[in-house]
Amino acid sequence: MYDTLGTPANPQRLGSSPRSRVWRIELHGQPAIVKQIIGGPEPGLDNMDAGERHTREATALRLAARAHPPVAPALIASDPAHRLLVLEQLPNRRTGAWPIRYAETLARLHAVTTPADTGTLPPWHGPTPADADAFLALAAALGIAVRADAETELADLLDRLDPTGHHDLIHGDPCPGNDRHTPTGTRLLDFEAAALGNGLAELAYLRIGLPTCWNATALPNTLVDEAETAYLTARGLTGGREALLDACAGWLIRGDALVERAHRGQADHLARLTGEDWHWGAVSARDRLTHRLTVAAAFEHMPAFARLCQKMHQHATTLWPSLRPLPSRLITWV
Incomplete structure (x- = not known):
């Protein structure tokens, strides 16, 4: 995957659920998010293993990309073998409304x-x-x-x-x-x-x-x-x-x-x-x-x-x- 994207720089581990590992990285000077799906079968998710959950999330992100304005981060790349997703990093500022x-x-x-x-x-x-x-x-x-x-x-x-x-x-x-x-x-x-x-x-x-x-x-x-x-x-x-x-x-x-x-x-x-x-x-x-x-x-x-x-x-x-x-x-x- 990184043969296509280039080598990630400045990785920083972020908090996440027990079902994933998440890092903030830079690709060609631009921020991005890497998410790796981990763990065994998940009872609360139809007993899907990590590979099945990776496929599920990647599929949903591709479907969600049909929406305009966007409703999800862009899926930059997916590596099923290592259960990795590379995603657009998004800013966040919640207000009262x-x-x-x-x-x-x-x-x-x-x-x-x-x-x-x-x-x-x-x-x-x-x-x-x-x-x-x-x-x-x-x-x-x-x-x-x-x-x-x-x-x-x-x-x-x-x-x-x-x-x-x-x-x-x-x-x-x-x-x-x-x-x-x-x-x-x-x-x-x-x-x-x-x-x-x-x-x-x-x-x-x-x-x-x-x-x-x-x-x-x-x-x-x-x-x-x-x-x-x-x-x-x-x-x-x-x-x-x-x-x-x-x-x-x-x-x-x-x-x-x-x-x-x-x-x-x-x-x-x-x-x-x-x-x-x-x-x-x-x-x-x-x-x-x-x-x-x-x-x-x-x-x-x-x-x-x-x-x-x-x-x-x-x-x-x-x-x-x-x-x-x-x-x-x-x-x-x-």
């Missing part, structure tokens, strides 16, 4: 793929009947008798969230920290979890509190409303509000959205909540759950489910008096 630019970038990203791209990336996995059963079991464990109409609404929700037929390019982990706020707009990094599915699952991050992120945050509703409107308008989804709330509910019922990626797919984390709490980032799993229950308790299109969430929130706050609201200001390390 970042969720709006973030939503606009998601809209452009999700729109780059078509049905013709089916099979280029794995399909996105939505919540399952097992997730719904675990959520109802948690309600029972909190001392709530679950009504039949709430169960029916939950079953109907799973049908609506079926990703079959959706082909949006999903980032897979669109957390603050995996973005860069440049003078020409927001761009997303780290596409190793990319998939094809329904993009509303990622727009829902803003309202439901950044569900798979260490820095869970309860953003101001006015800012969330504006960001959602920007996305829905950009994609022509003028009637997409209820589908967006469905996506929020999907994150609520997924116990795996209470733990970091390395621990997903290995336990019923909703069931764990009745006997223990744990921290990921600045907030606890119970704090995350109760925020999501508050969001879902306001759903007018699922009234029985909303009443169930309201009761669960009431019982949870009684049983767990040390609960705290999510931070209203985003915490980042970049």
